[in-house]
Amino acid sequence: xxxxxxxxxxxxxxxxxxxxxxxxxxxxxxxxxxxxxxxxxxxxxxxxxxxxxxxxxxxxxxxxxxxxxxxxxxxxxxxxxxxxxxxxxxxxxxxxxxxxxxxxxxxxxxxxxxxxxxxxxxxxxxxxxxxxxxxxxxxxxxxxxxxxxxxxxxxxxxxxxxxxxxxxxxxxxxxxxxxxxxxxxxxxxxxxxxxxxxxxxxxxxxxxxxxxxxxxxxxxxxxxxxxxxxxxxxxxxxxxxxxxxxxxxxxxxxxxxxxxxxxxxxxxxxxxxxxxxxxxxxxxxxxxxxxxxxxxxxxxxxxxxxxxxxxxxxxxxxxxxxxxxxxxxxxxxxxxxxxxxxxxxxxxxxxxxxxxxxxxxxxxxxxxxxxxxxxxxxxxxxxxxxxxxxxxxxxxxxxxxxxxxxxxxxxxxxxxxxxxxxxxxxxxxxxxxxxxxxxxxxxxxxxxxxxxxxxxxxxxxxxxxxxxxxxxxxxxxx
Ligand SMILES: Cc1cc2nc3c(=O)[nH]c(=O)nc-3n(C[C@H](O)[C@H](O)[C@H](O)COP(=O)(O)OP(=O)(O)OC[C@H]3O[C@@H](n4cnc5c(N)ncnc54)[C@H](O)[C@@H]3O)c2cc1C
Numbered sequence: 001x002x003x004x005x006x007x008x009x010x011x012x013x014x015x016x017x018x019x020x021x022x023x024x025x026x027x028x029x030x031x032x033x034x035x036x037x038x039x040x041x042x043x044x045x046x047x048x049x050x051x052x053x054x055x056x057x058x059x060x061x062x063x064x065x066x067x068x069x070x071x072x073x074x075x076x077x078x079x080x081x082x083x084x085x086x087x088x089x090x091x092x093x094x095x096x097x098x099x100x101x102x103x104x105x106x107x108x109x110x111x112x113x114x115x116x117x118x119x120x121x122x123x124x125x126x127x128x129x130x131x132x133x134x135x136x137x138x139x140x141x142x143x144x145x146x147x148x149x150x151x152x153x154x155x156x157x158x159x160x161x162x163x164x165x166x167x168x169x170x171x172x173x174x175x176x177x178x179x180x181x182x183x184x185x186x187x188x189x190x191x192x193x194x195x196x197x198x199x200x201x202x203x204x205x206x207x208x209x210x211x212x213x214x215x216x217x218x219x220x221x222x223x224x225x226x227x228x229x230x231x232x233x234x235x236x237x238x239x240x241x242x243x244x245x246x247x248x249x250x251x252x253x254x255x256x257x258x259x260x261x262x263x264x265x266x267x268x269x270x271x272x273x274x275x276x277x278x279x280x281x282x283x284x285x286x287x288x289x290x291x292x293x294x295x296x297x298x299x300x301x302x303x304x305x306x307x308x309x310x311x312x313x314x315x316x317x318x319x320x321x322x323x324x325x326x327x328x329x330x331x332x333x334x335x336x337x338x339x340x341x342x343x344x345x346x347x348x349x350x351x352x353x354x355x356x357x358x359x360x361x362x363x364x365x366x367x368x369x370x371x372x373x374x375x376x377x378x379x380x381x382x383x384x385x386x387x388x389x390x391x392x393x394x395x396x397x398x399x400x401x402x403x404x405x406x407x408x409x410x411x412x413x414x415x416x417x418x419x420x421x422x423x424x425x426x427x428x429x430x431x432x433x434x435x436x437x438x439x440x441x442x443x444x445x446x447x448x449x450x451x452x453x454x455x456x457x458x459x460x461x462x463x464x465x466x467x468x469x470x471x472x473x474x475x476x477x478x
Contacts, residue, residue, distance in 0.1 A: 002028045004351065005184055005193035007172050007207055010041035011152040012332050013199035015344030017159035017166075020351070023358045027164040028193070029156070030186060032171035034462050035421045036414060037152035039201040041337065042424070043275060043307025045225075045252060045262060046148045047239050048072070049335040050087060050140035052107025052115060053249065058316040059346075061110045064335045067342035068112075068142055071151070074341055078154035078368045080147055081257035087143035087239040088123055090292055091136045099243045100138045107140070114141040129235050129293050143239060147257050148337050149424045153414065154368055155341070160413040161365055168417075169462065172200075175210040175326070182211070182325060195351060197327045202272040202310040204318070204330035212322035218331060220272045221248070221309040223265025224281040229300040229432055232261045240292050248309075249334065251288040253296065258430060263289045263296065270308060277304040302432055309333045319346070321354065370426075371408055374400035395445070396438035398431020403445060410449050417450075419443060420460040443467070 004020055006013045009031035020027045033039075051065035075082035091097045100117055107115045116139045123137035124130045130137075160166055167188065174185035175196060184191040200207040205218045228235075239254035248267045256262050264285045286298055312318060312331035317339070322328050329347055332339070352358045373381065373391055384404070385392035391404030409416055409425040416422045419429065419442050428442055429435030435442075443466060447454040455467040 001181060002026050002191060002193040003356065004028075004195045004197060005030065005182070005191055006197040006199055007184075008039070008199040008201055008204075009036040009152070009156055009166065010039045010199065010201050011037065011148065011155070011337055011340040012201070012329050012343055013197070014152045014156040014159065015340040016197055016199060016329065016347045017164045018155040018162075019344040019348040021159040021162035021164045022364045023360055025356070025358070027159065028191065029159070029164060029166045030170045030172055030184070030191070031166065031168050034169050034417050034458075035424070036156045036166070037149040037424065038461060040307050040310060041152045042149045043305055044148055044223075044334070044337055045254065045265065046145055046256060046337070047087070047252070047254065048082070048144035048146050049338045050107065050115070050143040051110050051112045051335070051338075052103045052138070052140060053244060053335070054106075054110065055315045056106055056109040059319055060316045060335070060339070063317070063339040063342040063346060065111050066345075067335070067339035068144075070341040070345075071146060071338060072144060074155075075146060075151065077366050078158060079370055080150045080154045082144055082146045083255070083257055084142070084144040085238050085255060086139065086141045087241060088118075088127065088140075089138040089241045089243060090123070090130070090134045091243060092133050092291070093135065096243045097136045100136055103138050103244075112140065112142065115139065127236050127238060127240065129295055130240070131292060131294050133291070145239065145255060145257050146337070151337070151340070153424065155344070157368060157413040158366060162361070166414060172207060172210075175207075177211075177323070177325075180325070195325045195327065195356065197329060197347060199329045199332070201332065202308050204310060204328065204332070205312075208318075208322060208328055208330055211326040215322065216312045216314070216318055216331060218272065219311050219313055220270050220274075221267050221311050222270035222274060222281075222306050223248075223267055223309065224277045224285055224306040225262060225264030225304060226282065226285060226298065226301050227256070227303040227305070228261040228263065228297070229302050230259045232297055232300045233259045235261055235293060235296060242288070242292060251285055251292075253289050253293045258427065260302070261296075265307070267309070272308060275306045275308060277306050281306075302434060310336075317343070319343070321350065327351065370412075371405055373402045373405055395441045396428035396431065398433050398437070399427045401426050401428040401438070406442065406445055407449070417446075418458045418460055418464070419446070419466070422446070439466075
């Protein structure tokens with residue numbers, strides 16, 4: 001029997017699996033999609049929030065502040081791109097200056113170190129592109145930026161490397177209490193488990209209702225973004241927020257760990273899985289962002305995307321045992337990415353307190369490295385290519401990603417199955433041409449390595465076919 005079965009492999013499920021894989025336990029993670037990190041975890045602002053925003057005394061406040069420090073530490077160990085760039089919240093009116101003082105007070109009560117209110121001049125000295133209309137700003141030195149999907153992947157890989165089982169394309173359809181445990185019905189048969197952990201993101205209320213009396217609803221809220229080319233990547237060096245409102249943390253302008261600039265999000269009620277972008281939403285994002293940084297060049301936009309928040313209307317996450325052996329890690333809205341590593345630790349503590357024996361393994365591995373060809377010195381590159389010629393073949397020209405790196409990802413604990421899966425692991429397709437050049441080459445490599453025809457290779461989620469047949473003339477895939 002499985003000791004702990006986790007539903008969902010976004011950043012919450014991955015962090016929980018990683019924590020449990022420290023111990024002699026039989027852990028399984030069931031994920032509906034064909035890869036990890038395909039929910040909110042891949043489509044967000046990628047900010048490691050300092051922790052002045054959540055209401056003092058809440059679990060969210062505690063996990064945010066702990067998660068902010070822990071994420072920085074974990075990213076070092078697991079080779080996940082992270083930068084401690086700090087953040088500024090801008091005030092444009094006396095009323096908003098009052099909001100900055102409220103946030104400062106909350107932050108101090110939450111235990112956030114180093115918070116400081118700067119004058120408009122001081123803020124512009126740090127960030128020369130800020131609007132002249134900025135009156136004051138709250139500086140949070142512990143905030144940072146991270147690659148969200150790599151954080152999730154790194155924690156999921158660590159769990160798998162330490163013995164956890166990951167079942168992709170396995171959707172949970174029902175939960176049944178049987179004896180002292182649970183029978184978990186899925187699209188790939190039944191699983192028997194002593195404990196079930198609900199980390200199903202925007203669908204966490206549906207999973208909760210399968211096991212316990214109805215308690216909360218998820219009110220999905222979509223946020224849309226621009227990603228600007230690296231030519232705009234240095235427009236700001238810290239994350240620039242506006243004052244938060246009841247609709248969320250507002251539109252931000254920030255650097256990304258990949259060297260681009262991210263601008264967004266708006267907040268609109270949406271269907272749970274509606275990640276479409278809209279002309280109105282993007283127009284709002286653009287106009288609002290330019291209040292903070294007026295000279296943003298949206299002509300350098302290379303991509304738009306949207307993510308859906310798992311809001312519950314509460315000012316806290318929904319975490320706790322809701323039925324015997326059934327633990328909710330539900331409604332993990334923002335700052336869920338920041339908090340995830342702390343949520344994982346807390347979930348392990350709750351399970352232990354409930355009686356799960358947690359005997360630590362002496363051989364637990366908390367380490368991960370991947371080759372980044374473009375960051376190597378010329379001497380290191382030459383040595384690598386001499387050892388393995390596939391590192392000498394550049395597949396993605398924008399990001400200088402080699403075939404060797406793609407092959408390395410295919411030998412990792414959670415190999416990519418799709419073109420976007422390769423992109424999330426090695427950055428191929430993340431550059432200015434957005435996969436126009438490397439896309440077909442990645443399809444060929446995946447087809448060759450998996451021993452299938454190119455038309456079997458998908459772009460992203462199941463059903464996202466790229467090639468649909470052959471032309472009569474050439475017999476080529478189209
Ligand atoms: C627009 C936006 C901006 C944000 N910005 C930030 C930010 O800057 N910083 C921050 O800290 N947080 C941010 N967040 C919040 C953060 O992204 C989320 O809190 C976090 O990603 C939630 O992770 P999760 O694992 O709980 O959910 P998800 O990543 O959604 O994962 C849930 C997983 O469960 C799977 N699943 C669902 N149902 C089933 C089923 N029946 N069977 C099997 N699997 C199932 C899904 O396929 C999915 O993979 C933002 C969120 C959004 C949407």
